[in-house]
Amino acid sequence: MGSNLSVSSYALTAFEIINEIYISIGAGVLGLIVLTEYGIRNSSIIRTLLMTTVTAGSLLFIFQCTQEEEPSxxxxxxxxxxxxxxxxxxxxxxxxxxxxxxxxxxxxxxxxxxxxxxxxxxxxxxxxxxxxxxxxxxxxxxxxxxxxxxxxxxxxxxxxxxxxxxxxxxxxxxxxxxxxxxxxxxxxxxxxxxxxxxxxxxxxxxxxxxxxxxxxxxxxxxxxxxxxxxxxxxxxxxxxxxxxxxxxxxxxxxxxxxxxxxxxxxxNQVENCYEMHSSFTPEQREFYGEYFKRYNSYLSVISGxxxxxxxxxxxxxxxxxxxxxxxxxxxxxxxxPFKYSIYHILFKHTPVRIRDYLVTQFMQMPEYTARTGSLPGGIA
Known part of the structure; x- marks a missing residue:
């Protein structure tokens, strides 16, 4: 499917939102480090809590470690x-x-x-x-x-x-x-x-x-x-x-x-295409017309x-x-692949309107236009 994002107001908005998130997270991490350092120097309670957290984290890491069996x-x-x-x-x-x-x-x-x-x-x-x-x-x-x-x-x-x-x-x-x-x-x-x-x-x-x-x-x-x-x-x-x-x-x-x-x-995508079209009502054939033909022509590369x-x-x-x-x-x-992971992070964390736009760009399917047409082979 397509992978090139065109620059638009949606894309710029998504970039600005993600940029603000990164800045907020960075500021929060920095503040947490400063407060922790101050607490360690001035509070035995915080030192105890920190040691407990490190110990618990280490144990959790050990228990989550895996080993691999050998094929045989x-x-x-x-x-x-x-x-x-x-x-x-x-x-x-x-x-x-x-x-x-x-x-x-x-x-x-x-x-x-x-x-x-x-x-x-x-x-x-x-x-x-x-x-x-x-x-x-x-x-x-x-x-x-x-x-x-x-x-x-x-x-x-x-x-x-x-x-x-x-x-x-x-x-x-x-x-x-x-x-x-x-x-x-x-x-x-x-x-x-x-x-x-x-x-x-x-x-x-x-x-x-x-x-x-x-x-x-x-x-x-x-x-x-x-x-x-x-x-x-x-x-x-x-x-x-x-x-x-x-x-x-x-x-x-x-x-x-x-x-x-x-x-x-x-x-069987080609056969499925004809099955779909043959089941259309007259209203559906008129409404989808040329769009249905272009849609399935686009899929021909991965069909069959x-x-x-x-x-x-x-x-x-x-x-x-x-x-x-x-x-x-x-x-x-x-x-x-790396680009899939980026897309899916954006799909999950962006507002719905931006997410739907990104999905459309990811798919790069033919756009719908209100035109009529017919399928190859004489199917009207």
Missing amino acids: PNKVIFITGCDSGLGFSLAQHACESGFTVLAGCLKLDSKGAKELRNLFGNNIHHIEIDVTRSTSVEVAVEVTDRFLKSNPNYRLWAIINNAGVMVFGEFEWLTERLIQDQLNINLAGSMRVTKAFCPLLRQHQGRLIVISSHCALATLPGLSVYGATKAGLLAWCDGLRVELKKYGVDVISFIPGSFPQHSNIMA PKVITKINDLSLYKKFDKALLEVPPKTLYIHE
């Missing part, structure tokens, strides 16, 4: 959505790192499944799973259970809920099927897989890693339903984490960043099937390794 073949991880994109890449990375990988694929004859088989042969194990069907999920659990029982020295180290779909389009345009697909795969699918695997997770005291999205932190226009599913995953993990902790199961949310050029998460390849991002895998191996793990791991 007896650590088994199960990943959904390995047919392409992030799941394909994580499966490949984990296998290369030395884990035993159970790659959950929608189809065992998909290009991604075949490529993983060509790369690793019998060192990676494929399991067919459709996260929208309970019977398919239950079979995947049974296969996993048999595999673990046939290898008694192996431990189910992690379940990674990665399978997902994304439909780009304004909410009014989405058909009921397009809405339900995102809810059923992204949100309910993760819940369905987790519920079925809970007994094994408890038995092996493994960890559950749920792939969320930056859209969970700041939902973008055109992705309102997708963002809702990912925000729902974060909320669900907050409650689930406390429930499973007492059984020795860690629940972790992982935000991996954006890889539309390396994923098939939008493989992509070549199945491993994502080339070393920092992504370093962050993923931490989520997999840190003991104790954090509750949330976020991988993002």
Whole structure:
């Protein structure tokens, strides 16, 4: 998406607000240092409080320190959505790192499944799973259970809920099927897989890693339903984490960043576009007209099937390794480029009008104009 901010009154106002905040914080810190130094010289109570604070802070730091386990073949991880994109890449990375990988694929004859088989042969194990069907999920659990029982020295180290779909389009345009697909795969699918695997997770005291999205932190226009599913995953993990902790199961949310050029998460966007347009009423066709056409033409760069390849991002895998191996793990791991972190800080802390302006600049979507038109291919 676009990343260049045009100078405007909104941007200047945002700069002035942030500048004032920095000055206020700096003045407050300086004043606190002066008062603390004076108190230490003149008050035994303040000296005692300061020593207590330093001691408590040191203990807190020690208790928050983590260590990392080492990858090994007896650590088994199960990943959904390995047919392409992030799941394909994580499966490949984990296998290369030395884990035993159970790659959950929608189809065992998909290009991604075949490529993983060509790369690793019998060192990676494929399991067919459709996260929208309970019977398919239950079979995947049974296969996993048999595999673990046939290898008694192996431990189910992690379940990674990665399978997902994304439909780009304004909410009014989405058909009921397009809405339900995102809810059923992204949100309910993760819940369905987790519920079925809970007994094994408890038995092996493994960890559950749920792939969320930056859209969970700041939902973008055109992705309102997708963002809702990912925000729902974060909320669900907050409650689930406390429930499973007492059984020795860690629940972790992982935000991996954006890889539309390396994923098939939008493989069906063109077909979805035609489905949306065919469902329009005459009034909607007239109202949206040329705007709908320009909107979807803009998305053509990231739409459609992509070549199945491993994502080339070393920092992504370093962050993923931490989520997999840190003991104790954090509750949330976020991988993002620097500009994303700046945008999300601004999204969170600026007034709504400025925030909405920044979101618009971040997305750089075509502007709406009251014009009529038609889609290519004779769709009026």
